[in-house]
Amino acid sequence: MWKSFGWCVALVALLVGCSGEPDGAPKSTKGSDGIDLQLLDPALQPLRRDFEDAYGHIRLVAVLSSTCSDCLENSRRLYRTAIEKLEAKGVEVFFVWGSPLPPDTWHRARAMAEELSWPNLHHYYDQSGRVTRAFGRTMGLAPGANAYDIFFLYGPEATWDPEGKMDEEPKDFNVAEAFWAPPQPDRWWADPDRYPGFQKMWVAEILEAVGADTNSTP
Numbered sequence: 001m002w003k004s005f006g007w008c009v010a011l012v013a014l015l016v017g018c019s020g021e022p023d024g025a026p027k028s029t030k031g032s033d034g035i036d037l038q039l040l041d042p043a044l045q046p047l048r049r050d051f052e053d054a055y056g057h058i059r060l061v062a063v064l065s066s067t068c069s070d071c072l073e074n075s076r077r078l079y080r081t082a083i084e085k086l087e088a089k090g091v092e093v094f095f096v097w098g099s100p101l102p103p104d105t106w107h108r109a110r111a112m113a114e115e116l117s118w119p120n121l122h123h124y125y126d127q128s129g130r131v132t133r134a135f136g137r138t139m140g141l142a143p144g145a146n147a148y149d150i151f152f153l154y155g156p157e158a159t160w161d162p163e164g165k166m167d168e169e170p171k172d173f174n175v176a177e178a179f180w181a182p183p184q185p186d187r188w189w190a191d192p193d194r195y196p197g198f199q200k201m202w203v204a205e206i207l208e209a210v211g212a213d214t215n216s217t218p
Helices: 003-016 047-053 069-088 107-113 132-138 203-207
Strands: 027-032 036-039 060-067 092-098 121-125 150-154 187-190
Touching: 036 107, 047 092, 060 069, 060 132, 069 092, 069 107, 069 203, 092 107, 092 132, 107 121, 132 150, 150 203, 187 203
Parallel strands: 036 121, 060 092, 092 121
Antiparallel strands: 027 036, 060 150, 150 187
């Protein structure tokens, strides 16, 4: 009897643990290898909180699609040629994997987080479209437009919570309903073919902006 009861408890715990998240994704996943991919809630947490917690550091925020060829090329090039130099300058890097394209699943974002793993590189996933639309508002895109393959560089004193009200937000706070958008950064880059008026991202420009060595950098 007690053995059967134990099996029932284990089964219920398994079902509860696997439900309630898109694509079976947990709130976060961090293995022994240090890979960390966090699922964003309607308030875009924990991204917004992590950005504030990194106050005092230069912060680079990239909003990406895990199936956009340009996004993959740019994120890999930045990782391959600049991540160590950015770490040496104390720069915190946030890769936010959105879902502007139908194949942009949790599992694809997870694969990129696993491939591009580094201590100062933080990965997030948003299935809802809130994050790409929020950054689209900052860029002045048409209402509801998605912004991706974009790179925002913020200085050490930048904040996304200038009035200090984040901690007072209700548990059901939704950035889409509040039309929240991050403030404009010090520098930003985006594909001019997709977003006219913006400049293409070059890794050397990012390194130069943070005062890092640009030698042998494309």
